[in-house]
Amino acid sequence: MAQVLDMAAILETRNLSKSFGALAAVQDVSLAIEAGGLHSIIGPNGAGKTTLFNLLTGSFPPTSGRILLDQQDVTGTPAHRIAHLGLSRSFQRTNVFPAFSLLQNVWIAAFATGRSWNGLLFRNTDQYPEANEQARQALRDVGLIDKQNHLAREISHGEQRQLELAIALAARPRVLLLDEPAAGLSPEETRRMVALVRSLKGRYTIVLIEHKMDIIMSVSDRISVMHFGRLIAEGAPAEIQRNPEVRRAYLGGVAA
Amino acid sequence: MRAFFLILISICVLPLIVRPVIATEIWIFAIFGLGLNLLLGYTGLLSFGQSTFFGSAAYVAGWLLKHYGINVFIALGIGVGVGALSALVVGYLCVQRSGLYFIMLTFALNQLFYFVAYQWTSVTGGEDGMQGVPRPEFLGLDFKDPLVYYVFVSVLFLASLWLMKRIVESPLGRILQAIRENEVRAGAVGYHVPRFKLLAFVIGGAFSGVAGVLYAMLFGIVPLEAIGFVFSGNVVFATLIGGSGSLYGPIIGSFVFIWLSESMSVVWARWPLLLGVAFVIVVLFLRGGVVEAWHRFWTWRRSSKPAT
Numbered sequence: 001m002a003q004v005l006d007m008a009a010i011l012e013t014r015n016l017s018k019s020f021g022a023l024a025a026v027q028d029v030s031l032a033i034e035a036g037g038l039h040s041i042i043g044p045n046g047a048g049k050t051t052l053f054n055l056l057t058g059s060f061p062p063t064s065g066r067i068l069l070d071q072q073d074v075t076g077t078p079a080h081r082i083a084h085l086g087l088s089r090s091f092q093r094t095n096v097f098p099a100f101s102l103l104q105n106v107w108i109a110a111f112a113t114g115r116s117w118n119g120l121l122f123r124n125t126d127q128y129p130e131a132n133e134q135a136r137q138a139l140r141d142v143g144l145i146d147k148q149n150h151l152a153r154e155i156s157h158g159e160q161r162q163l164e165l166a167i168a169l170a171a172r173p174r175v176l177l178l179d180e181p182a183a184g185l186s187p188e189e190t191r192r193m194v195a196l197v198r199s200l201k202g203r204y205t206i207v208l209i210e211h212k213m214d215i216i217m218s219v220s221d222r223i224s225v226m227h228f229g230r231l232i233a234e235g236a237p238a239e240i241q242r243n244p245e246v247r248r249a250y251l252g253g254v255a256a
Numbered sequence: 257m258r259a260f261f262l263i264l265i266s267i268c269v270l271p272l273i274v275r276p277v278i279a280t281e282i283w284i285f286a287i288f289g290l291g292l293n294l295l296l297g298y299t300g301l302l303s304f305g306q307s308t309f310f311g312s313a314a315y316v317a318g319w320l321l322k323h324y325g326i327n328v329f330i331a332l333g334i335g336v337g338v339g340a341l342s343a344l345v346v347g348y349l350c351v352q353r354s355g356l357y358f359i360m361l362t363f364a365l366n367q368l369f370y371f372v373a374y375q376w377t378s379v380t381g382g383e384d385g386m387q388g389v390p391r392p393e394f395l396g397l398d399f400k401d402p403l404v405y406y407v408f409v410s411v412l413f414l415a416s417l418w419l420m421k422r423i424v425e426s427p428l429g430r431i432l433q434a435i436r437e438n439e440v441r442a443g444a445v446g447y448h449v450p451r452f453k454l455l456a457f458v459i460g461g462a463f464s465g466v467a468g469v470l471y472a473m474l475f476g477i478v479p480l481e482a483i484g485f486v487f488s489g490n491v492v493f494a495t496l497i498g499g500s501g502s503l504y505g506p507i508i509g510s511f512v513f514i515w516l517s518e519s520m521s522v523v524w525a526r527w528p529l530l531l532g533v534a535f536v537i538v539v540l541f542l543r544g545g546v547v548e549a550w551h552r553f554w555t556w557r558r559s560s561k562p563a564t
Contacts, residue, residue, distance in 0.1 A: 057444065083446030095444075097437035108434045111427055112446035122422045125430055171445060 289506025311483025339465015
């Protein structure tokens with residue numbers, strides 16, 4: 001797939017591949033994520049979307065290919081370093097700190113990427129005004145500030161999905177990778193999540209994996225379609241909806 | 257604050273109830289437990305090798321006390337150093353693995369240290385232990401007086417407790433708990449998980465080292481058991497009975513464990529049976545140990561009072 005790599009791309013992959021034994025989960029994927037936009041990645045189950053996210057966030061290194069953040073090669077950077085480079089993700093399966101309060105959940109992410117770790121071993125956690133404010137702001141952004149002292153394991157599934165997003169936000173990333181934020185949500189909760197994602201548009205560069213077509217078509221600036229580990233199409237939502245190959249692979253011929 | 261006063265009162269009352277040696281041992285064991293609990297309760301790492309750090313520090317400081325006549329404070333400083341350094345080496349190897357393999361590694365490395373101590377008789381005294389560790393006088397303080405030494409240990413215990421409280425309430429304490437709660441997410445938000453586990457090891461090792469040196473000076477001997485796996489097990493045991501979920505759990509555990517073992521062993525040779533029963537009860541019904549029992553009792557008291 002020949003393509004002109006946009007200079008405004010904040011995050012790029014070049015011929016990125018990942019194999020697990022004989023299974024080629026991601027094959028030769030070249031993507032350019034434009035700064036400030038919302039770029040969705042869609043595809044049937046098992047298309048390799050989450051593997052792509054895992055590669056981008058350093059959960060494991062790619063088999064071949066490169067990842068560039070701000071034109072800098074970050075291929076093979078381990079997960080715990082990636083967050084410090086301004087890339088932050090939410091997980092498809094809720095992945096929070098169950099025995100922590102909501103505020104502590106986001107605080108831990110805010111502190112990680114905070115400006116200073118002075119007093120790491122002896123200063124009380126209350127005495128980090130910047131991290132505390134950043135944490136509260138993340139909870140405000142997702143509408144959970146009223147429950148900041150509740151424990152994460154005691155809130156509803158929908159709220160846990162919001163918290164999942166808040167943890168990713170608390171790091172104040174430049175690029176936000178959202179892995180199916182609406183997974184397992186009721187229609188009402190989904191509507192709220194869509195409004196939430198839309199409210200974040202413009203403030204962050206967002207890469208979104210999602211199954212629910214209504215979400216994708218209404219919020220995306222650009223869409224990339226994956227199928228069996230490969231990119232089969234890329235374009236604006238309207239173009240993707242018209243693309244016959246995409247309809248065959250993903251929409252199953254159903255008119256959206 | 258209430259906990260602090262309770263501890264202060266216990267420190268004052270304890271030597272009136274039990275022999276000063278036993279009272280001293282309780283607070284030493286509590287320091288040991290505080291160090292383990294940073295790993296066990298806060299980071300969620302079950303280390304079955306804490307006596308490695310306890311024993312190494314006791315041997316090194318004991319040797320220097322015996323042959324070079326160093327003073328008590330230098331001995332303690334060396335205890336901190338040896339405890340931390342041995343924990344750095346052991347911890348570095350152990351944090352590479354998790355779960356059962358982690359536990360087995362802590363245990364195996366402990367055995368390694370044990371056999372070195374066992375074989376190296378010219379230094380450690382082997383099975384006879386390193387005998388004749390002195391408790392030298394310092395700045396007019398006669399540490400040979402059991403009560404003076406008791407007060408000294410109590411002060412060090414309070415200092416250790418204060419230090420540990422600071423640590424667990426610091427960002428480090430919260431990061432370690434985050435690792436316990438969800439290791440993957442802790443890594444994803446930007447923490448180098450193995451490095452933080454290692455830090456917990458080193459701090460825990462330093463506490464163990466202090467306890468080891470105090471122990472050697474208390475009994476005037478470093479017994480071979482001080483670096484053995486039973487000793488490692490005992491501190492885990494005591495901490496679990498006291499309650500690993502709380503800062504004060506290991507202190508209560510130490511009290512229960514030492515007091516039971518000293519008072520019961522005289523009366524009944526099969527006393528460990530009691531500990532076994534206590535352990536089973538804790539594991540089955542009271543995961544938070546004595547501390548949880550205490551909380552449950554008070555919630556029950558409050559709820560059973562008629563509403564007015």
